[in-house]
Amino acid sequence: MNHADLMALAKIPLFADLPIAKLDELEEKSFVQQQPSEAVLFEQGDSARFLCVILSGRVALVGSSKAPAEDLQEEHTKDEAGCAGHDREAIIEIFGPNEVVTIAAIVLNLPYLMSARVLEAARIALIPADIIRDLLQDDASFARATTVMLAKHWRLLSRQLKDQKLRSGTQRLGTYLLTLTEGRMSGPADIALPLDRRTMASWLGMSVENLSRSLAQLKPIGVTANGRAAHINDIAQVRAFCLEDGLR
Amino acid sequence: MNHADLMALAKIPLFADLPIAKLDELEEKSFVQQQPSEAVLFEQGDSARFLCVILSGRVALVGSSKAPAEDLQEEHTKDEAGCAGHDREAIIEIFGPNEVVTIAAIVLNLPYLMSARVLEAARIALIPADIIRDLLQDDASFARATTVMLAKHWRLLSRQLKDQKLRSGTQRLGTYLLTLTEGRMSGPADIALPLDRRTMASWLGMSVENLSRSLAQLKPIGVTANGRAAHINDIAQVRAFCLEDGLR
DNA sequence: ATTCCAACTTGACGTATGTCAAGATGACCT
DNA sequence: AGGTCATCTTGACATACGTCAAGTTGGAAT
Known part of the structure:
Protein backbone atom coordinates (compact mmCIF):
# COMPACT_ATOMS: atom_id res chain seq x y z
CA MET A 1 0.00 0.00 0.00
CA GLN A 164 -39.02 -4.06 7.27
CA LYS A 165 -41.33 -5.67 9.79
CA LEU A 166 -43.88 -2.97 10.15
CA ARG A 167 -43.78 -0.40 7.39
CA SER A 168 -45.09 -0.61 3.85
CA GLY A 169 -42.77 -0.54 0.87
CA THR A 170 -43.91 2.95 0.01
CA GLN A 171 -43.13 4.17 3.51
CA ARG A 172 -39.70 2.59 3.36
CA LEU A 173 -39.06 4.34 0.08
CA GLY A 174 -40.12 7.67 1.51
CA THR A 175 -37.94 7.13 4.55
CA TYR A 176 -35.03 6.35 2.29
CA LEU A 177 -35.56 9.54 0.31
CA LEU A 178 -35.65 11.45 3.58
CA THR A 179 -32.25 10.06 4.55
CA LEU A 180 -30.90 11.61 1.37
CA THR A 181 -32.04 15.09 2.41
CA GLU A 182 -29.54 15.17 5.25
CA GLY A 183 -31.94 15.76 8.06
CA ARG A 184 -33.85 18.85 7.08
CA MET A 185 -37.32 18.84 8.64
CA SER A 186 -39.35 20.82 6.15
CA GLY A 187 -39.25 22.70 2.90
CA PRO A 188 -38.43 21.47 -0.60
CA ALA A 189 -35.45 19.34 -1.59
CA ASP A 190 -33.69 18.26 -4.74
CA ILE A 191 -32.23 14.82 -4.42
CA ALA A 192 -29.63 13.01 -6.50
CA LEU A 193 -30.40 9.31 -6.17
CA PRO A 194 -27.13 7.45 -5.73
CA LEU A 195 -28.49 4.06 -6.77
CA ASP A 196 -30.19 2.62 -9.82
CA ARG A 197 -33.66 1.11 -9.49
CA ARG A 198 -32.55 -2.46 -9.17
CA THR A 199 -30.19 -1.65 -6.33
CA MET A 200 -32.66 0.64 -4.64
CA ALA A 201 -35.28 -2.11 -4.78
CA SER A 202 -32.93 -4.68 -3.24
CA TRP A 203 -32.04 -2.20 -0.56
CA LEU A 204 -35.65 -1.45 0.26
CA GLY A 205 -36.66 -5.09 0.12
CA MET A 206 -39.05 -5.03 -2.82
CA SER A 207 -39.24 -5.76 -6.52
CA VAL A 208 -38.15 -3.23 -9.11
CA GLU A 209 -41.70 -2.97 -10.45
CA ASN A 210 -43.06 -2.24 -7.04
CA LEU A 211 -40.44 0.42 -6.52
CA SER A 212 -41.71 2.22 -9.60
CA ARG A 213 -45.25 1.96 -8.33
CA SER A 214 -44.27 3.16 -4.87
CA LEU A 215 -42.60 6.13 -6.48
CA ALA A 216 -45.85 6.84 -8.31
CA GLN A 217 -47.77 6.53 -5.06
CA LEU A 218 -45.66 9.26 -3.52
CA LYS A 219 -46.64 11.73 -6.22
CA PRO A 220 -49.78 12.92 -4.40
CA ILE A 221 -47.66 13.98 -1.45
CA GLY A 222 -45.30 15.98 -3.59
CA VAL A 223 -42.53 13.59 -4.60
CA THR A 224 -41.38 13.33 -8.20
CA ALA A 225 -38.58 11.27 -9.63
CA ASN A 226 -37.03 11.03 -13.04
CA GLY A 227 -34.12 8.71 -13.51
CA ARG A 228 -31.65 9.59 -10.81
CA ALA A 229 -33.10 12.98 -10.01
CA ALA A 230 -35.85 13.34 -7.43
CA HIS A 231 -37.64 16.29 -5.96
CA ILE A 232 -39.64 16.71 -2.77
CA ASN A 233 -42.02 19.66 -2.56
CA ASP A 234 -42.33 19.64 1.21
CA ILE A 235 -40.22 17.41 3.38
CA ALA A 236 -42.62 17.81 6.29
CA GLN A 237 -45.40 16.23 4.27
CA VAL A 238 -43.29 13.22 3.38
CA ARG A 239 -42.24 12.85 6.98
CA ALA A 240 -45.86 12.84 8.06
CA PHE A 241 -46.61 10.04 5.61
CA CYS A 242 -43.60 7.86 6.29
CA LEU A 243 -43.08 8.18 9.99
CA GLU A 244 -46.67 7.67 10.91
CA ASP A 245 -48.43 4.41 11.41
CA GLY A 246 -49.81 2.02 8.78
CA LEU A 247 -52.30 4.15 6.87
CA ARG A 248 -53.76 3.28 3.48
CA MET B 1 -26.25 -6.74 44.31
CA GLN B 164 -37.34 -10.75 6.27
CA LYS B 165 -36.47 -9.37 2.87
CA LEU B 166 -36.62 -12.51 0.86
CA ARG B 167 -38.39 -15.35 2.58
CA SER B 168 -42.10 -15.94 3.04
CA GLY B 169 -43.73 -15.90 6.43
CA THR B 170 -44.18 -19.64 6.33
CA GLN B 171 -40.50 -20.14 5.58
CA ARG B 172 -39.54 -17.87 8.44
CA LEU B 173 -41.78 -19.86 10.76
CA GLY B 174 -40.21 -23.12 9.62
CA THR B 175 -36.75 -21.69 10.09
CA TYR B 176 -37.69 -20.59 13.58
CA LEU B 177 -38.93 -24.06 14.46
CA LEU B 178 -35.67 -25.46 13.17
CA THR B 179 -33.70 -23.22 15.50
CA LEU B 180 -35.58 -24.86 18.35
CA THR B 181 -34.36 -28.31 17.36
CA GLU B 182 -30.79 -27.44 18.29
CA GLY B 183 -29.19 -28.18 14.99
CA ARG B 184 -30.18 -31.72 14.18
CA MET B 185 -30.25 -32.26 10.44
CA SER B 186 -32.86 -34.98 10.03
CA GLY B 187 -35.25 -37.24 11.86
CA PRO B 188 -38.27 -36.34 14.01
CA ALA B 189 -38.36 -33.75 16.77
CA ASP B 190 -40.63 -32.74 19.59
CA ILE B 191 -40.50 -29.04 20.26
CA ALA B 192 -41.63 -27.00 23.24
CA LEU B 193 -42.50 -23.55 21.90
CA PRO B 194 -41.14 -20.97 24.33
CA LEU B 195 -43.40 -18.14 23.13
CA ASP B 196 -47.10 -17.56 22.83
CA ARG B 197 -48.62 -16.86 19.41
CA ARG B 198 -48.68 -13.10 19.74
CA THR B 199 -44.99 -12.96 20.63
CA MET B 200 -44.04 -15.50 18.00
CA ALA B 201 -45.90 -13.47 15.38
CA SER B 202 -44.12 -10.24 16.37
CA TRP B 203 -40.83 -12.04 16.27
CA LEU B 204 -41.49 -13.49 12.82
CA GLY B 205 -42.87 -10.22 11.49
CA MET B 206 -46.44 -11.25 10.76
CA SER B 207 -49.94 -11.11 12.21
CA VAL B 208 -51.17 -13.67 14.72
CA GLU B 209 -53.78 -14.90 12.27
CA ASN B 210 -51.21 -15.43 9.59
CA LEU B 211 -49.05 -17.33 12.01
CA SER B 212 -51.88 -19.79 12.57
CA ARG B 213 -52.32 -20.16 8.86
CA SER B 214 -48.59 -20.61 8.28
CA LEU B 215 -48.61 -23.32 10.90
CA ALA B 216 -51.44 -25.00 9.00
CA GLN B 217 -49.45 -24.67 5.77
CA LEU B 218 -46.60 -26.61 7.29
CA LYS B 219 -48.82 -29.59 8.01
CA PRO B 220 -48.28 -31.18 4.57
CA ILE B 221 -44.55 -31.31 5.23
CA GLY B 222 -44.99 -33.00 8.56
CA VAL B 223 -45.25 -30.21 11.13
CA THR B 224 -48.00 -30.20 13.73
CA ALA B 225 -48.55 -27.79 16.57
CA ASN B 226 -50.93 -27.67 19.45
CA GLY B 227 -50.63 -24.86 21.93
CA ARG B 228 -47.02 -24.77 22.98
CA ALA B 229 -46.18 -28.25 21.79
CA ALA B 230 -45.00 -28.86 18.25
CA HIS B 231 -43.78 -31.90 16.43
CA ILE B 232 -41.75 -32.34 13.27
CA ASN B 233 -41.91 -35.67 11.49
CA ASP B 234 -38.73 -35.19 9.50
CA ILE B 235 -36.41 -32.27 10.06
CA ALA B 236 -34.76 -32.79 6.68
CA GLN B 237 -38.06 -32.17 4.93
CA VAL B 238 -38.64 -28.91 6.76
CA ARG B 239 -35.09 -27.83 6.03
CA ALA B 240 -35.64 -28.46 2.34
CA PHE B 241 -38.70 -26.26 2.40
CA CYS B 242 -37.27 -23.40 4.45
CA LEU B 243 -33.64 -23.26 3.45
CA GLU B 244 -33.83 -23.28 -0.33
CA ASP B 245 -30.51 -21.50 -0.35
CA GLY B 246 -28.64 -23.87 1.93
CA LEU B 247 -27.36 -21.27 4.37
CA ARG B 248 -27.46 -21.73 8.13
C1' DA C 1 -68.75 -29.89 36.67
C1' DT C 2 -70.07 -25.25 34.94
C1' DT C 3 -68.97 -20.88 33.67
C1' DC C 4 -66.11 -17.63 31.85
C1' DC C 5 -62.41 -15.61 29.46
C1' DA C 6 -58.33 -15.26 26.99
C1' DA C 7 -55.79 -17.46 23.56
C1' DC C 8 -56.01 -19.61 19.42
C1' DT C 9 -58.08 -20.89 14.90
C1' DT C 10 -60.76 -20.34 10.74
C1' DG C 11 -63.32 -17.87 7.20
C1' DA C 12 -64.18 -13.90 4.21
C1' DC C 13 -62.55 -10.15 2.05
C1' DG C 14 -59.59 -6.20 0.76
C1' DT C 15 -54.94 -4.39 0.17
C1' DA C 16 -50.02 -5.05 -0.78
C1' DT C 17 -46.70 -7.15 -3.28
C1' DG C 18 -44.49 -10.40 -6.66
C1' DT C 19 -44.50 -12.02 -11.41
C1' DC C 20 -45.06 -12.03 -16.27
C1' DA C 21 -45.59 -9.32 -20.21
C1' DA C 22 -45.73 -5.41 -22.84
C1' DG C 23 -44.65 -0.74 -23.73
C1' DA C 24 -41.95 3.75 -23.01
C1' DT C 25 -37.77 6.19 -22.25
C1' DG C 26 -33.20 7.37 -22.81
C1' DA C 27 -28.29 6.56 -23.64
C1' DC C 28 -24.89 5.01 -26.73
C1' DC C 29 -23.15 3.48 -31.21
C1' DT C 30 -22.53 3.62 -36.25
C1' DA D 1 -30.56 10.59 -37.83
C1' DG D 2 -31.71 5.91 -37.02
C1' DG D 3 -31.04 1.66 -34.60
C1' DT D 4 -29.98 -1.02 -30.58
C1' DC D 5 -30.03 -2.04 -26.07
C1' DA D 6 -30.62 -1.64 -21.17
C1' DT D 7 -33.37 0.59 -17.85
C1' DC D 8 -37.46 2.10 -16.28
C1' DT D 9 -42.51 2.21 -16.27
C1' DT D 10 -47.17 0.44 -16.65
C1' DG D 11 -50.75 -3.06 -16.92
C1' DA D 12 -52.87 -7.54 -15.79
C1' DC D 13 -53.08 -11.09 -12.91
C1' DA D 14 -51.91 -14.39 -9.01
C1' DT D 15 -50.35 -14.86 -4.47
C1' DA D 16 -49.13 -13.32 0.16
C1' DC D 17 -50.63 -10.95 3.88
C1' DG D 18 -53.47 -7.92 7.06
C1' DT D 19 -57.92 -7.04 9.03
C1' DC D 20 -62.44 -7.85 10.70
C1' DA D 21 -65.49 -11.08 12.45
C1' DA D 22 -66.99 -15.35 14.00
C1' DG D 23 -66.11 -19.66 15.95
C1' DT D 24 -63.34 -23.01 18.79
C1' DT D 25 -60.48 -24.56 22.42
C1' DG D 26 -58.50 -25.01 26.87
C1' DG D 27 -57.62 -23.71 31.36
C1' DA D 28 -58.69 -21.19 35.75
C1' DA D 29 -62.13 -19.68 39.11
C1' DT D 30 -66.31 -20.63 41.26
Missing part, protein backbone atom coordinates in the same frame (compact mmCIF):
# COMPACT_ATOMS: atom_id res chain seq x y z
CA ASN A 2 1.39 3.38 -0.89
CA HIS A 3 1.86 6.21 1.53
CA ALA A 4 -0.95 8.40 0.27
CA ASP A 5 -3.42 5.59 0.83
CA LEU A 6 -2.05 5.02 4.29
CA MET A 7 -2.64 8.65 5.13
CA ALA A 8 -6.22 8.30 3.98
CA LEU A 9 -6.62 5.22 6.14
CA ALA A 10 -5.19 6.98 9.15
CA LYS A 11 -7.94 9.54 9.02
CA ILE A 12 -10.65 6.96 9.60
CA PRO A 13 -11.72 6.81 13.26
CA LEU A 14 -10.93 3.11 13.44
CA PHE A 15 -7.27 3.71 12.70
CA ALA A 16 -6.89 7.25 13.97
CA ASP A 17 -5.20 6.33 17.25
CA LEU A 18 -2.78 3.75 15.91
CA PRO A 19 0.89 4.11 16.87
CA ILE A 20 3.40 4.68 14.07
CA ALA A 21 4.73 1.14 14.26
CA LYS A 22 1.32 -0.31 13.58
CA LEU A 23 0.72 2.07 10.71
CA ASP A 24 4.01 0.98 9.19
CA GLU A 25 2.93 -2.62 9.46
CA LEU A 26 -0.33 -1.76 7.73
CA GLU A 27 1.52 0.03 4.97
CA GLU A 28 3.76 -2.94 4.43
CA LYS A 29 1.27 -5.78 4.56
CA SER A 30 -1.89 -4.32 3.09
CA PHE A 31 -2.67 -3.55 -0.50
CA VAL A 32 -5.17 -1.59 -2.50
CA GLN A 33 -7.43 -2.82 -5.27
CA GLN A 34 -9.37 -0.89 -7.84
CA GLN A 35 -12.66 -2.69 -8.51
CA PRO A 36 -15.15 -1.90 -11.25
CA SER A 37 -18.87 -1.72 -10.72
CA GLU A 38 -20.49 -5.17 -10.36
CA ALA A 39 -17.26 -6.77 -9.20
CA VAL A 40 -17.69 -9.30 -6.42
CA LEU A 41 -15.32 -8.75 -3.51
CA PHE A 42 -16.13 -12.01 -1.83
CA GLU A 43 -18.94 -14.50 -1.64
CA GLN A 44 -21.08 -15.90 1.09
CA GLY A 45 -19.21 -18.79 2.66
CA ASP A 46 -15.70 -17.54 1.84
CA SER A 47 -13.43 -17.39 4.83
CA ALA A 48 -12.67 -13.90 6.06
CA ARG A 49 -9.10 -13.18 5.09
CA PHE A 50 -9.08 -9.41 4.73
CA LEU A 51 -10.64 -6.37 6.25
CA CYS A 52 -12.00 -4.25 3.41
CA VAL A 53 -11.71 -0.52 3.86
CA ILE A 54 -13.48 1.53 1.24
CA LEU A 55 -11.35 4.43 0.09
CA SER A 56 -13.75 5.55 -2.63
CA GLY A 57 -16.85 4.19 -4.35
CA ARG A 58 -19.60 2.10 -2.83
CA VAL A 59 -20.00 -1.54 -1.89
CA ALA A 60 -23.07 -3.55 -0.89
CA LEU A 61 -23.46 -6.62 1.26
CA VAL A 62 -25.84 -8.89 -0.57
CA GLY A 63 -27.73 -11.96 0.54
CA SER A 64 -29.32 -14.15 -2.11
CA SER A 65 -32.02 -16.74 -1.76
CA LYS A 66 -31.53 -19.05 -4.70
CA ALA A 67 -29.46 -22.16 -4.62
CA PRO A 68 -25.87 -21.65 -5.80
CA ALA A 69 -25.41 -21.99 -9.55
CA GLU A 70 -23.74 -25.40 -9.54
CA ASP A 71 -26.92 -27.39 -9.03
CA LEU A 72 -28.95 -25.68 -11.74
CA GLN A 73 -29.87 -27.43 -14.98
CA GLU A 74 -27.27 -27.07 -17.68
CA GLU A 75 -29.84 -26.80 -20.47
CA HIS A 76 -30.23 -23.08 -20.49
CA THR A 77 -26.57 -22.19 -20.81
CA LYS A 78 -27.78 -18.69 -20.32
CA ASP A 79 -24.94 -17.83 -17.98
CA GLU A 80 -22.64 -16.45 -20.62
CA ALA A 81 -21.05 -13.09 -20.03
CA GLY A 82 -21.87 -13.02 -16.33
CA CYS A 83 -25.60 -12.75 -16.86
CA ALA A 84 -26.18 -13.81 -13.28
CA GLY A 85 -29.73 -15.05 -13.79
CA HIS A 86 -32.63 -13.68 -11.78
CA ASP A 87 -32.36 -15.00 -8.25
CA ARG A 88 -33.91 -12.63 -5.82
CA GLU A 89 -31.41 -10.92 -3.65
CA ALA A 90 -31.44 -8.51 -0.74
CA ILE A 91 -28.97 -5.79 0.06
CA ILE A 92 -28.31 -5.83 3.77
CA GLU A 93 -25.98 -2.88 4.09
CA ILE A 94 -24.32 -0.34 1.83
CA PHE A 95 -20.86 1.00 2.56
CA GLY A 96 -19.29 4.18 1.25
CA PRO A 97 -15.92 5.92 1.52
CA ASN A 98 -14.12 5.53 4.84
CA GLU A 99 -16.31 2.66 5.90
CA VAL A 100 -15.25 -0.84 6.76
CA VAL A 101 -16.77 -4.09 5.54
CA THR A 102 -16.44 -7.56 7.07
CA ILE A 103 -15.36 -6.54 10.54
CA ALA A 104 -17.81 -8.97 12.20
CA ALA A 105 -16.59 -11.97 10.23
CA ILE A 106 -12.99 -11.10 11.07
CA VAL A 107 -13.63 -10.59 14.76
CA LEU A 108 -15.39 -13.94 14.98
CA ASN A 109 -13.10 -15.68 12.50
CA LEU A 110 -16.08 -17.14 10.68
CA PRO A 111 -16.97 -17.38 6.99
CA TYR A 112 -18.81 -14.50 5.42
CA LEU A 113 -22.55 -14.62 5.85
CA MET A 114 -23.10 -12.56 2.72
CA SER A 115 -21.51 -11.64 -0.55
CA ALA A 116 -20.14 -8.18 -1.32
CA ARG A 117 -20.69 -6.48 -4.64
CA VAL A 118 -19.28 -3.19 -5.88
CA LEU A 119 -22.01 -0.67 -6.68
CA GLU A 120 -19.78 2.15 -7.87
CA ALA A 121 -16.21 1.63 -9.01
CA ALA A 122 -14.23 1.53 -5.81
CA ARG A 123 -10.74 1.68 -4.41
CA ILE A 124 -10.51 -0.76 -1.57
CA ALA A 125 -7.75 -1.31 0.94
CA LEU A 126 -7.35 -4.94 1.95
CA ILE A 127 -5.80 -5.52 5.33
CA PRO A 128 -4.92 -9.08 6.28
CA ALA A 129 -7.26 -10.43 8.92
CA ASP A 130 -4.39 -11.46 11.17
CA ILE A 131 -3.25 -7.88 11.52
CA ILE A 132 -6.73 -6.81 12.56
CA ARG A 133 -7.03 -9.63 15.05
CA ASP A 134 -3.64 -8.73 16.49
CA LEU A 135 -4.70 -5.12 16.79
CA LEU A 136 -7.84 -6.14 18.62
CA GLN A 137 -5.71 -8.14 20.99
CA ASP A 138 -2.93 -5.61 21.58
CA ASP A 139 -4.41 -2.19 21.05
CA ALA A 140 -7.11 -1.18 23.50
CA SER A 141 -7.99 1.93 21.59
CA PHE A 142 -8.52 -0.07 18.42
CA ALA A 143 -10.80 -2.46 20.27
CA ARG A 144 -12.78 0.47 21.60
CA ALA A 145 -13.13 2.03 18.16
CA THR A 146 -14.30 -1.30 16.78
CA THR A 147 -16.88 -1.54 19.53
CA VAL A 148 -18.22 1.90 18.70
CA MET A 149 -18.42 1.05 15.04
CA LEU A 150 -20.22 -2.22 15.63
CA ALA A 151 -22.64 -0.54 18.00
CA LYS A 152 -23.53 1.96 15.28
CA HIS A 153 -24.11 -0.83 12.83
CA TRP A 154 -26.26 -2.67 15.34
CA ARG A 155 -28.50 0.36 15.49
CA LEU A 156 -28.61 0.72 11.72
CA LEU A 157 -29.61 -2.89 11.27
CA SER A 158 -32.20 -2.93 14.02
CA ARG A 159 -33.80 0.19 12.62
CA GLN A 160 -33.91 -1.39 9.21
CA LEU A 161 -35.36 -4.57 10.63
CA LYS A 162 -38.09 -2.64 12.36
CA ASP A 163 -38.92 -0.80 9.13
CA ASN B 2 -25.62 -9.80 46.44
CA HIS B 3 -22.64 -12.06 46.15
CA ALA B 4 -24.43 -15.02 44.57
CA ASP B 5 -25.66 -12.79 41.75
CA LEU B 6 -22.18 -11.43 41.26
CA MET B 7 -20.84 -14.94 40.89
CA ALA B 8 -23.47 -15.59 38.23
CA LEU B 9 -22.45 -12.40 36.44
CA ALA B 10 -18.79 -13.35 36.56
CA LYS B 11 -19.50 -16.48 34.56
CA ILE B 12 -20.72 -14.53 31.57
CA PRO B 13 -18.00 -14.12 28.92
CA LEU B 14 -18.38 -10.35 29.00
CA PHE B 15 -17.33 -10.18 32.65
CA ALA B 16 -15.23 -13.31 32.88
CA ASP B 17 -11.86 -11.59 32.73
CA LEU B 18 -12.59 -8.72 35.09
CA PRO B 19 -10.12 -8.08 37.91
CA ILE B 20 -11.37 -8.45 41.47
CA ALA B 21 -11.46 -4.72 42.06
CA LYS B 22 -13.84 -4.20 39.18
CA LEU B 23 -16.05 -7.03 40.31
CA ASP B 24 -16.23 -5.45 43.74
CA GLU B 25 -17.29 -2.20 42.15
CA LEU B 26 -19.99 -4.02 40.22
CA GLU B 27 -21.21 -5.71 43.37
CA GLU B 28 -21.41 -2.41 45.16
CA LYS B 29 -23.02 -0.23 42.52
CA SER B 30 -25.30 -2.59 40.64
CA PHE B 31 -28.60 -4.01 41.71
CA VAL B 32 -30.97 -6.76 40.73
CA GLN B 33 -34.64 -6.50 39.87
CA GLN B 34 -37.28 -9.15 39.62
CA GLN B 35 -39.68 -8.28 36.82
CA PRO B 36 -42.95 -10.01 36.00
CA SER B 37 -44.02 -10.95 32.53
CA GLU B 38 -45.19 -7.96 30.47
CA ALA B 39 -43.15 -5.51 32.53
CA VAL B 40 -41.48 -2.78 30.52
CA LEU B 41 -37.81 -2.36 31.33
CA PHE B 42 -37.41 0.85 29.38
CA GLU B 43 -39.02 2.63 26.49
CA GLN B 44 -37.84 3.83 23.15
CA GLY B 45 -36.33 7.27 23.66
CA ASP B 46 -35.28 6.78 27.28
CA SER B 47 -31.66 7.59 27.92
CA ALA B 48 -29.46 4.59 28.49
CA ARG B 49 -28.63 4.57 32.18
CA PHE B 50 -28.08 0.89 32.88
CA LEU B 51 -26.72 -2.18 31.24
CA CYS B 52 -29.31 -4.93 31.67
CA VAL B 53 -27.94 -8.41 32.23
CA ILE B 54 -30.52 -11.16 32.18
CA LEU B 55 -29.95 -13.63 35.00
CA SER B 56 -33.09 -15.62 34.29
CA GLY B 57 -36.23 -15.29 32.19
CA ARG B 58 -36.57 -13.69 28.79
CA VAL B 59 -36.74 -10.15 27.50
CA ALA B 60 -37.61 -8.78 24.06
CA LEU B 61 -36.59 -5.61 22.31
CA VAL B 62 -39.72 -4.21 20.74
CA GLY B 63 -40.22 -1.53 18.13
CA SER B 64 -43.68 -0.08 17.66
CA SER B 65 -45.00 1.84 14.73
CA LYS B 66 -47.26 4.35 16.44
CA ALA B 67 -46.09 7.89 16.86
CA PRO B 68 -44.87 8.58 20.40
CA ALA B 69 -47.73 9.28 22.78
CA GLU B 70 -47.04 12.98 23.29
CA ASP B 71 -48.39 14.09 19.95
CA LEU B 72 -51.56 12.00 20.00
CA GLN B 73 -55.01 13.45 20.52
CA GLU B 74 -56.18 13.36 24.13
CA GLU B 75 -59.78 12.58 23.18
CA HIS B 76 -59.70 8.82 23.30
CA THR B 77 -58.38 8.41 26.84
CA LYS B 78 -58.26 4.74 26.01
CA ASP B 79 -54.95 4.25 27.74
CA GLU B 80 -56.43 3.23 31.07
CA ALA B 81 -54.94 0.31 32.96
CA GLY B 82 -52.06 -0.14 30.54
CA CYS B 83 -54.37 -1.49 27.86
CA ALA B 84 -51.74 -0.77 25.29
CA GLY B 85 -54.16 -0.58 22.41
CA HIS B 86 -53.44 -2.48 19.21
CA ASP B 87 -50.50 -0.71 17.63
CA ARG B 88 -48.57 -3.13 15.54
CA GLU B 89 -45.22 -3.94 17.00
CA ALA B 90 -42.18 -5.88 15.98
CA ILE B 91 -39.81 -7.82 18.15
CA ILE B 92 -36.28 -7.13 17.03
CA GLU B 93 -34.33 -9.38 19.32
CA ILE B 94 -35.04 -11.78 22.18
CA PHE B 95 -32.62 -12.16 25.05
CA GLY B 96 -32.37 -15.04 27.47
CA PRO B 97 -30.31 -15.91 30.54
CA ASN B 98 -26.70 -14.66 30.52
CA GLU B 99 -27.37 -12.24 27.71
CA VAL B 100 -26.97 -8.50 27.75
CA VAL B 101 -29.42 -5.91 26.54
CA THR B 102 -28.73 -2.26 25.62
CA ILE B 103 -25.00 -2.51 25.10
CA ALA B 104 -25.14 -0.50 21.88
CA ALA B 105 -27.03 2.40 23.42
CA ILE B 106 -24.58 2.53 26.31
CA VAL B 107 -21.50 2.39 24.12
CA LEU B 108 -22.81 5.23 22.02
CA ASN B 109 -24.40 7.10 24.92
CA LEU B 110 -27.60 7.57 22.93
CA PRO B 111 -31.27 7.07 23.84
CA TYR B 112 -32.77 3.62 23.35
CA LEU B 113 -33.99 2.95 19.87
CA MET B 114 -36.50 0.41 21.11
CA SER B 115 -38.49 -0.58 24.15
CA ALA B 116 -37.79 -3.70 26.19
CA ARG B 117 -40.54 -5.94 27.47
CA VAL B 118 -40.30 -8.95 29.73
CA LEU B 119 -41.58 -12.12 28.08
CA GLU B 120 -41.04 -14.49 30.98
CA ALA B 121 -40.64 -13.32 34.56
CA ALA B 122 -37.01 -12.32 34.77
CA ARG B 123 -34.26 -11.47 37.21
CA ILE B 124 -32.23 -8.67 35.76
CA ALA B 125 -28.99 -7.14 36.94
CA LEU B 126 -28.76 -3.41 36.31
CA ILE B 127 -25.27 -2.03 36.02
CA PRO B 128 -24.89 1.75 35.86
CA ALA B 129 -23.87 2.88 32.40
CA ASP B 130 -20.91 4.86 33.75
CA ILE B 131 -19.31 1.72 35.07
CA ILE B 132 -19.63 0.04 31.71
CA ARG B 133 -18.23 3.03 29.89
CA ASP B 134 -15.31 3.15 32.32
CA LEU B 135 -14.67 -0.52 31.77
CA LEU B 136 -14.63 0.01 28.03
CA GLN B 137 -12.11 2.76 28.52
CA ASP B 138 -9.84 1.04 31.04
CA ASP B 139 -10.14 -2.66 30.47
CA ALA B 140 -8.90 -3.92 27.11
CA SER B 141 -10.24 -7.39 27.66
CA PHE B 142 -13.71 -6.03 28.37
CA ALA B 143 -13.60 -3.98 25.17
CA ARG B 144 -12.60 -7.08 23.26
CA ALA B 145 -15.40 -9.15 24.76
CA THR B 146 -17.86 -6.41 23.90
CA THR B 147 -16.61 -6.39 20.33
CA VAL B 148 -17.11 -10.13 20.04
CA MET B 149 -20.61 -9.87 21.45
CA LEU B 150 -21.61 -7.05 19.13
CA ALA B 151 -20.18 -8.89 16.15
CA LYS B 152 -22.35 -11.89 16.97
CA HIS B 153 -25.38 -9.67 17.20
CA TRP B 154 -24.53 -8.05 13.91
CA ARG B 155 -24.65 -11.46 12.31
CA LEU B 156 -27.92 -12.37 14.00
CA LEU B 157 -29.56 -9.19 12.81
CA SER B 158 -28.27 -9.35 9.28
CA ARG B 159 -29.47 -12.92 8.96
CA GLN B 160 -32.87 -11.91 10.23
CA LEU B 161 -32.96 -8.97 7.86
CA LYS B 162 -32.17 -11.20 4.94
CA ASP B 163 -34.93 -13.61 5.96
